[in-house]
Amino acid sequence: MFSRRGAFSFANERPILLGGALCLDFINTIGWRGDPIRTIEFIPSYSELVHWSLGSGVLDQHKSAHLIDEGLRNPAKSTAALEVAKELRVELESAFDPDLRQSTNLSIATAILRSVGDLEMLVAGADGLRWTSTATGSDILLPLVPVAISGLELATSRKREMVKRCADQDCAWLFIDDTRNHSRRWCSMEDCGNRAKAGAHYARRKQNF
Ligand SMILES: [Zn+2]
Numbered sequence: 437m438f439s440r441r442g443a444f445s446f447a448n449e450r451p452i453l454l455g456g457a458l459c460l461d462f463i464n465t466i467g468w469r470g471d472p473i474r475t476i477e478f479i480p481s482y483s484e485l486v487h488w489s490l491g492s493g494v495l496d497q498h499k500s501a502h503l504i505d506e507g508l509r510n511p512a513k514s515t516a517a518l519e520v521a522k523e524l525r526v527e528l529e530s531a532f533d534p535d536l537r538q539s540t541n542l543s544i545a546t547a548i549l550r551s552v553g554d555l556e557m558l559v560a561g562a563d564g565l566r567w568t569s570t571a572t573g574s575d576i577l578l579p580l581v582p583v584a585i586s587g588l589e590l591a592t593s594r595k596r597e598m599v600k601r602c603a604d605q606d607c608a609w610l611f612i613d614d615t616r617n618h619s620r621r622w623c624s625m626e627d628c629g630n631r632a633k634a635g636a637h638y639a640r641r642k643q644n645f
Contacts (some may be wrong), residue, residue: 455610
């Protein structure tokens with residue numbers, strides 16, 4: 437998980453993309469999502485949402501700068517867009533978190549696509565496809581378009597059944613376990629996996645005293 441020292445910003449730190457689907461990585465923008473006391477919001481502002489999209493490789497630099505500027509000039513619009521982002525994240529959690537799975541309704545994702553869908557296009561970039569827009573009008577919801585598409589894709593994919601929650605119940609980040617024997621337990625072996633191993637080691641040592 438991210439370092440918690442100092443002011444965190446996706447402008448300086450790359451998003452951790454371990455979910456195997458962008459919509460899961462978007463859900464994972466809450467740190468310690470399984471522990472209400474420790475929960476960390478990694479997208480507290482519209483600008484952070486745009487930085488996350490840029491760092492995730494789904495928006496280009498030019499578009500990101502434009503959106504951040506647009507957001508700062510229109511606080512009411514960017515606040516509303518951030519609200520939509522959080523509603524989308526709740527909707528995705530409800531659809532894909534195996535401990536929740538309350539709903540298959542992706543109406544917010546669908547509405548986001550409807551609102552901006554015909555303005556956007558995929559272009560090939562140096563390291564994959566990116567969303568861009570030629571529209572001159574408002575496209576404040578653009579960062580959410582790839583997330584919404586990812587959600588709708590996963591909902592109709594067999595991979596949906598492979599979504600797991602990190603075995604660290606406090607972490608609770610989501611990922612697609614596409615290992616052959618479905619044995620992946622941790623969001624990250626280096627992070628939660630190692631912490632669990634260190635914990636087990638400590639417990640064994642304690643028993644020896
Ligand atoms: Zn984890």
